[in-house]
Amino acid sequence: MILEINQTASRYFEIQNQSEILNLPFSNLLAQDFTHFEYTSRKKKILSGETPSWDLEFKTLRGKKFWGNTSCRMISTHLNKIILVQIKDITEKVNTRKSLLEQAGTIAEHEANLNAIIENSEAMIWSIDKNYKLLIFNSQFQNVMQDFYHSEISTGFNLFQKELPPEIAKYWKEFYDRALSGEKVSVARKRPNQDGTFIFSELSFQPIRNTEYEITGVSAISVDITDKKLAEEKFRLLFERSSEPHVLYDDFGILECNPATLKMLRCSDKKLVLGKHPIHFSVETEKEKTNELESIALEKGSYTFEWVYKRFNDEEFSVEVTLIPIIIHQKRVFLSVWHEITERKVYEDSLKRAKEIAEAASKAKTDFLAMMSHEIRTPLNGVIGTVSLLEGTFLNTEQKEYLDIIKSSGQNLLILLNDILDLSRIESGQLKLEIQPVSPEKLTNEVVNLFRPMAEEKGLVVESEVSFNVPNWIISDPYRLRQVLTNLIGNSIKFTEKGKIHLSVEAEKFPNDKLRLIFHVKDTGIGIAEEKLELLFRAFSQVDSSTTRKYGGSGLGLTISKKLAELMKGEITVKSQVNSGSEFSLSILTEKLEYEIPAGVQELHSKNLATSAVISIQEFQFKEQIKKFCERNGFLVKMARTAKETIRIIGEEERIGVFLTDLNFPDMNLSEMLNELKKQNPSLKLTVILFMEKELKDSYYLVTNSLFNRPGFQIFMMFKPILLEELSKNFEKAFPIKVLKKQNENKKFLSEKIPLQILLVEDNVINQKIALRLLTKLGYNADSALNGLEGIEKLKTKNYDLIFMDIQMPEIDGYETTFQIRKDFGKSKPVIVAMTANAMEGDREKCLEAGMNAYISKPIQIQDIESTIVLLFQS
Template sequence: MENTKILLLDDREENLISLKAILNRDDIEIYATTSPNEALRIVWESDIAVALVDVQMPGMDGFEFAETLFSNPKTREILIVFVTAISKETTYAVRGLKTGAIDYLYKPLDPYITNAKVDSLIKLARSQREIRDKNKLLENYATIVLNSPDIIATVEPDTGSILSINPSVETILGITPASLVKTSVLDLLVDPAKSSLREVLVKRSFIGGETIVVEDQFYGRLRQPVWLELRIMYKNRLLFVNLHDVEKRKAHELALIDAQTQAEKARKTKESFLANMSHEIRTPLNGIIGLGNLLSATELNDAQTELVSMLRQSSGSLLNILNDILDISKIDDGKFSIIPTSTDLRVLGKGIVDLMQFKADEKQLGLRLEIGDNVPECVTVDGLRLNQILLNLVGNALKFTENGSVVLKMEHISKAATGHSIRFTVQDSGIGMTAEQLANIFSEYGQASENTSHQYGGTGLGLTISQKLVRLMGSELEVNSRFREGSQFFFTLLVPDANEKGSDAKPAVPFQNLPPFEGKKVLVAEDNPVNALLLRKYLKAWQLNAVVVGNGKGAVDQLREEMFDLIIMDTRMPEMDGFQAARFAREELHVRTPILSLSATVLPEEVAQALESGMNDTLSKPFEPEKLHQKIGLLLSTFATPAVSQF
């Protein structure tokens, strides 16, 4: 505790020395002087609690000194004790007390009496100081409460009755404080039955002493609901409640929830649209590609062979556009993965040039591959996506070039501990672009100009998806172009060395030359007549006995009657779809026959739904016959024992 400061004022030095000797204690800090003027300076500058003042002094006596202190608010509370050798007459004592003194000490001083009186004065001074400090604190609290922007109230915990409330209630709720005293706080609520505050009062959960925070809706001006946050504390058998206006925050939260709901609804709508679009386009596209395969297996003259080739090229272009749309959607939804594998860059580059050579020949353009000497043979990169990017860039370059050539370059830039920096460049001598056209070149569904779309065709998706794929691979697709002089698209990838050389792609085998599955019986559920025809032709070529039905119900009826080695089932069919039929077969008929799902969508959700319904594998339309053959072989070898029906 801080020492108590005591002033000793006496015109005789020997009396001060005597008083100091009597009051020599650790809890007292003594200021002593023979000058009343010096004493006035001391009490003004120091926090004096008790003053022992001689009565008879020249210039200013003790009474005048006491009156001076009492007249000033800053020094009025100093406890004054007169020290005197004069008479103890009543009139003399009364005069001293009227000047502000509270007691007398008479000379000669008795040390015991002096110390006892000083002790009591110190206790009294400390008590007064504590009261004064608490009063100031209460005044400060009262000022804070009165001027607080929040509503602050005291509430009776048993009844919820408001005992006091500050003026902010009128600002926030439009109700005068006086009209709310003795009113239940629950009467101000919009819905007391569902109120968090009511639950706190009923359960008396405030008894623990911890601050409880709840939110409730109160009636505001014109009976408009207002959200308030309540901080409730229980002390001295009262509830102290701070009510903070959170209407704006609550409105923001509700708007955010609504936005999230709308975004989720939009996402589901988009997924539904993509699934339907994929199914509606892929189903006939599978028929077109399949019919092209069937035609190519027949005897054709040169003109017919050329027409079939054009048919397959056109259907392939349509499939690429569809895949681009779905890829953009998957990237935007964060459902697209880059999968690095061992990739031979020379084989990849040669494959692109060989594939696009027919396009270059049609336009009588040069197309060549340039690979730097230091480019490693095999690196670890997502070869499938790198191939997709470069195919897009080379295809675009050929599309927009009328004279000259297109060059695909691979250059070794540098080598570091983490791998090789390889720059991939596609350069053309085509129409080029202006600065304005370059600004929007990577925007979705956009092309350099409206004219470009009419003259050269295309959706404008190729560059968009290429940029997105390059970014997923940790780089940026850049472009340099001059109008009517050509363009150069390039990006740099950091790729590690591959541990082993990637396997070369095997040439496609005509479906009629694939190995047979003799004596196996297959149930096919497919509602599209063209796709059903294709499956019959493929399965017959592979010596499989096929029973074809038009929907899931037909498949279930067939499974009740016969046993099969394999079931091939479309997912989307009328009356009963493939998911329902597979689940019924597994759960009701206890069929263990392997089921291959044929789906016209490539969305992960539908693949997961197929596996969850009891199907063993999936194949997306349009499919290559070789891929179907591979899936059939894998399922027949895995489930070698014929399935047994419930009968």
């Protein structure tokens, strides 16, 4: 009986009031009669849970007929079973089909085309009548079925007249009968192959109708899906057996998951998981976030991200999710693969915490060092400043000796403090190189000059040698390079009792236009045993305790030097032999710089000067060094091996201005050569520079004394080892140039040259007195303030040109004081110079960012104040 009908069905059957049809048998609506067997078998299929569909002809309550595609589904309630019937009007479709069948000629043509398509198809295609006899079939079907029947098949062949394999006979008969009853059947099945394997096929059976729409037979098609099935099977096996959770889901929830998923979720029943969306198990409950991740996966083909899910026991766990969009049965779904990373996340979190603890410890260490640096520098400023003031007073010999001890101890303490700070900066990664142009030759000469007095006090010789392949300019950090060389040469002098220290520089080409510069510091000192070399570069360590007692030192110098070398992309190596000396080699990676020779050096060869120089030196390296110097300063160089050759060159050249020689002529002495030159050219004017061995100084004076009064000759004598800076001075004397002449400064005080109104803001009374006294020595009568507020008040009553500003002060610190001054009195004036014990990395930059113009770190020395004033106010 009909229990309920919707509006669409009411329209189909022309029902004006539902009471017209309710409780009537469904068969009353059918326009065609069914046998009892047909009706019963169809009802049985529906009640078994199948959802069959048929094309049926219906009649309305007003007698009108129409065709409908009908599908039926059983719904069970707690009281009884109900059949839900869905009807779709296909009248137009059926009528069109009938119309086409009536067009015989066209159909024949189409039939030929259709036969060609059928024959060429890779699928098995065939049709049978109601008696299971073949009507149409293609060669694919024929080949397979002849193998089964072991006989020829042709049109009219009854498929069931011979026994088929049970796997085929079982379901073919059923599918044929269902199609003959008007049902469309689509299934996937496997059938045996002759070689014992199985072939998977998708089969489709449809009823064939005549012009009266009566069923006359069945058409069938079988498509080989073995490869697809095998791929699906492989996927299934991988899916099921994978140790990683695999989840298949669509918009409505999880379709399938493997055992690994259940294990990770701590779930024993798959039913509790299926149908739920993965977001259900997620700590992240924002659906929009999931949609965003799915969109990225669709765009890229796959997407991997981290997510946090929750197990059935409410325990949270972290996973790395790989999301892959795939198509299954023409439907887009997502495959989500989980890789648990909970342990990794715990480890990462522990690393993060350890890093934060380490950073906090490093910051605490840095803060402690900064505080200690400030606290030590403040009294140290008083000690060194007072010493500086006492040096300008009248002292007896004993007092001067005590003062030297205090000064030396203070300087050593400052060096140690700076070394500790440097080591701390390097270890914390805060020390940065300041890359700028550097002249290796000039740097080498400066370092050697610095240590020459100290070496001569011990009776040692310090000499330098720059290889001819070393470029004029490189790019590096001159301060740090000088720091390392100073440490190496200082150590050599300290541990050498007799002999010499030799500093040499050479260059090696390196790939990509780079250059490796190598500095060698070789001495004739006490040497180091091979087994103790590894102790050299350890912080606060020396080769043995007796070394510390005898020579002193903190053991930090080489440690810092090694780390600085590594910062400059180089290294320090050492070769040593006990009682024979050591050789330390510093290599750095740099590059040649095409850089202008500084003004002043260029002035050595103006248009008014002679432009040629003759060199007659026998020793090759020394000769190349002097030649290189002359060429750098603009001279055209001529080389001579003998006195006669020298006379010839000077006679032929018109603009020879200087002759450089070591007196080693094989054919005549210098006096004879000069006489010959004068004889050839009485008006000759020539500068002669003689290079002599220092040990033969007295005898050379006796031999060459008569040379100095010769008219037309200007003779300079230099003793080896030759410093190029001294050679430059002799050139300046030989060729006086106005731009190089220094005016004599007759003024006594810097204050007379640069008059300034100065204010000192310093809270430490001792440091205030020291700084005021140092300023007095420069001629300045400075005012003072004990804190920032007092300093600001003084600015309101007097215009100051320069303020020396301490940083750590009560009330307001130096930074805040500077901010207020710049705010109230302008950015340009007064000039503010930080004078502080803050000497850590970044303190200088912090002062400049606060609005200060310059920075001096304590302990303050008079040279620092003087050079800062000159730098800021010279113009």
